[in-house]
Every structure is written in structure tokens, then in C-alpha cells.
Amino acid sequence: MRTRGPLKLAQCSLLLSVLLVCALVSSLLNSTVVPAPATAAPYPGPAGAREVRGEIERAWQRVGGARGVLGAPLSEELGTPDARGRSTHFQGGSIYWTPATGAHEVHGAIAQHWSALGWERSVLGYPISDELAVGDGLGRVSHFEHGSIYWSPATGAHEVHGANRQRWLEMGAQRSHLGYPVGDEVRIEAGQGRYAQVSRFQHGELVWWPDTSPAMVRGAVFEAVRASSWPLVLPFGDEMPTEDGVGRWQPFVGGSVFWHPRTGAHVLPGPISFQHVSSSGLGYPVAEHVAVQRFADTWLVQRFENGSRYVRADSGGIPYVVWGQIHSRYLQLGAEGGALGWPTSDELPSFWGPMSSGGRENWFENGTIYWSEQLGAHAVLEPFESWSGPSAPTRGLPVGEQHVSADSTWQVFETVTLVRSVRDGRIRESTGVHHDCTALWDAVEAPLRRGAHGYSPALDADGDGVACPVDPRHG
Numbered sequence: 001m002r003t004r005g006p007l008k009l010a011q012c013s014l015l016l017s018v019l020l021v022c023a024l025v026s027s028l029l030n031s032t033v034v035p036a037p038a039t040a041a042p043y044p045g046p047a048g049a050r051e052v053r054g055e056i057e058r059a060w061q062r063v064g065g066a067r068g069v070l071g072a073p074l075s076e077e078l079g080t081p082d083a084r085g086r087s088t089h090f091q092g093g094s095i096y097w098t099p100a101t102g103a104h105e106v107h108g109a110i111a112q113h114w115s116a117l118g119w120e121r122s123v124l125g126y127p128i129s130d131e132l133a134v135g136d137g138l139g140r141v142s143h144f145e146h147g148s149i150y151w152s153p154a155t156g157a158h159e160v161h162g163a164n165r166q167r168w169l170e171m172g173a174q175r176s177h178l179g180y181p182v183g184d185e186v187r188i189e190a191g192q193g194r195y196a197q198v199s200r201f202q203h204g205e206l207v208w209w210p211d212t213s214p215a216m217v218r219g220a221v222f223e224a225v226r227a228s229s230w231p232l233v234l235p236f237g238d239e240m241p242t243e244d245g246v247g248r249w250q251p252f253v254g255g256s257v258f259w260h261p262r263t264g265a266h267v268l269p270g271p272i273s274f275q276h277v278s279s280s281g282l283g284y285p286v287a288e289h290v291a292v293q294r295f296a297d298t299w300l301v302q303r304f305e306n307g308s309r310y311v312r313a314d315s316g317g318i319p320y321v322v323w324g325q326i327h328s329r330y331l332q333l334g335a336e337g338g339a340l341g342w343p344t345s346d347e348l349p350s351f352w353g354p355m356s357s358g359g360r361e362n363w364f365e366n367g368t369i370y371w372s373e374q375l376g377a378h379a380v381l382e383p384f385e386s387w388s389g390p391s392a393p394t395r396g397l398p399v400g401e402q403h404v405s406a407d408s409t410w411q412v413f414e415t416v417t418l419v420r421s422v423r424d425g426r427i428r429e430s431t432g433v434h435h436d437c438t439a440l441w442d443a444v445e446a447p448l449r450r451g452a453h454g455y456s457p458a459l460d461a462d463g464d465g466v467a468c469p470v471d472p473r474h475g
Contacts, residue, residue: 045072046091053077056088056095059103063130069093069107080120101126101145110142110149113157117184123147123161139174155180155202164199164206167214177218178204188233190253196234207235220265221250221257228267228288230255247284260284263305271311272302275319282307282323294342301336308335310343321346326362326369329377339381341365352397359397370397375414383427384411384418391416391429407444419443 396414
């Protein structure tokens, strides 16, 4: 019986040690799962003393506690509506905590914007960083589970997320060509179930279509899109080099933009863009398109380096091109607002007269412009263009422009000079340009000055400045 006393005492001591170890382990486990219970006195604040504890307290002290940017507490620790996390609100901001993200503060304009987006239930989720400087001495940023909010004095606070944010960060974020965001990402419906996500920045935008990489619009192209009256919103891809390797172009929904250092950037509306290729000979656009109402239709006119395109805005009808030397002459005559009116054809081969080999012509509402290598480009207006006199089949190309004087209008062709008298409106011809004044004298009933009505100085035999000084009809 005496030997059992010490054994029983030892057993009791062992049991007590086990219980103490279990209690210690339990205490350690509990301290890693939930924030520690209040181990310090509540902190004073304008709404009375409030308890700040655990990881939220440590985050608060990290940013200066009551003397820092957040100030004194306004609330106890609260559960968040999605039941994932905890939060405590302070005079200058809030701290949010989840097991996955830890505890991080948000304050100022960034906190206000996060609030407007829907707090932790927004597209961004919970904060994963405190507010940080971005390194340029201007801006600030807070990172969240699914995106970021950037702020600068010039742009305010705006979010970026998803594929657009990833590309922007790869480009250098606010130090890139694009600068800071100036708007939140928005979804734009493109019809037929298609949509794009658009993030706008100071100097451009990023546009992401599902299953594609974000396309960037920047620089002169971006400025041209913003200034254009034609609605270009969504690019199909990044800028690409043109065939000459000098310029750039970018395709959009509803058109395209072409840029060259010589001409700048200009928008081509869809109906014109669909007709245009850089190898067409027109060169680069040099101005914004012009919309002109013609009868019941709206037409679009676009000037290029070497010509103009004319396309109906609804893409109906036949588009026309005027280019080269014919285009230069057309512009000199006032283009579509001048005497010729609007084009009614593309450039066509011309078969008039002995010098028309390789010649070209463009038809217009009120006449035609003819071109040949030997004679250059000249316009023939009505009524000369539709004149059907005896020499019409062999008149040839015009060798100069139409001339107008007080008594008549005249124009010289390869084989004939046509004169329209103001007196009676009739058109008369002289087939012997350098030999016979009769028809012209009949038209104007006055002496012909040297060089007038297509007549050469050779007709001024006595050098007094008057051709045909004697009426040819009377010798």
C-alpha cells in the first residue's frame, strides 16, 4: 500500500502537464484565425471611444494611427455585407480586412470613387494595398483584388481593370503614351451581340474585344478621332504601317484613320474608307471629310493629296474619284461648288482629236475636263461641250481654257475655235484658226484684238494690235 502513493502522484503530475500543453496549443491556434481580442483600451474619437484590434489595428498604426492620414476611429470593427471581411471606419478613411487580402486602408478621392463603384461588391473587390505614390511626384494609386484606382490632380480618380489594365501596366502605366485614366472602363455595345470594353486615358484609349488583345488608340490618330464629326469609337486593332512604310493607319468600326508626317491624321468615314486603298494613287487624306446635301441624299467628299473621293453617305449609288492633273484643274475651277458641278464619272480614256492618244477625261454635271500629255488638262463647259456643229466630230481636245469677254465667250480646240456671241447666244466655229476671221467677225461684229478668240498674233499683219482689220466679207 505504501508503494502506490508515489506512483499515483506521478500520474497526476503527468496528466496536469498534458492539460497545460493542450491549453497552450489551443490558445496559439485561436490567435492565428481571428483578430486578437481587445488587449488595449479603446481609442478615443469624436464619436466616443472605439475599439480597434487585430490586423486592422496594426494596419492603422502602420499609417500613423490617430495622428496619420486616417485619424481617430469612428466605428467598432464591423462585418462587411458579403460576409467575407471586416472593416473599421476612421475620420479620414477606412481599413478593410479579409483572410485572403489582409488589412489595407483606403482614403480620400480614391476611397470616394471606390464607394461610388460599390465598395467591395464592385468590380474591383477588396483593397490589396494601402494608397501609394506612383513615382512621378503627382499621382496616387490603390490596388484592389481585380484592378486599381489611379488619381492625379489633373484627372481625378478612375479605375482600370481586366485586360485593358494589364496592357496599360505593361506599357508603363501613367508613364506610357496614354498617361492617366480619365474615365472608368465602360462597355459599349456594337450590335449583333458584340461588345467592347473601353478605357479612356489622357492621350488615348484601350479597347478590348472578347477573345482579342486590347487595341490602343493614341497620339495624332486619337486626336483625329476626337475631332471628327464622323462617329469612330471602336478600333479593330493597333496602328499598322502603310505600304510606303512611312505612314500609319488604323481600322475602326465605321471607318479608318490614315496618318503621315506630311499630311497629319485624318478620319476616313466608312463609305469612303471601304473604297480607299493606299495604292490607289490618291495618296493620304489632307483634310476632314465634308458632308453635302444633294437633293434627297447626303454625299461625303474627302480630299487626298492627289485627288478627291465622292461617295453617298449610305454607301448607295456609284462612288466617283477625280485625281491627278484633272483634279488639280477641277479644284482651280471651284471643284463641286464651281461651274462644272459634281462628277458623274470616274476618269475615262479619251479618244478626241489627233493629240488625244493616251488622253483621259472626267465627266461632270456641266461639262468635262480633258487631259493629254501634250496639252495638259482643260475644261469644256456647256454649251460648248454638247455643241454638235459640222466640225464637232473632229474638234479635238481643248488647247486652253474658256475665255469670256464683254461681247463673247470662246475656246480654242485642236482643229476649231468656238465662239458664243453675247448678242444672239449662237455658237459659231472657225476651222481655219490662223487664216480666216469670218466666223468670229460674224459672231462679235467688231474688230478682233490680237490673240483674242483663239487667234494668233500672226493674224496682225500690220502690227497695230488688231487682227483682221478689214471685214473678210468685204475684202
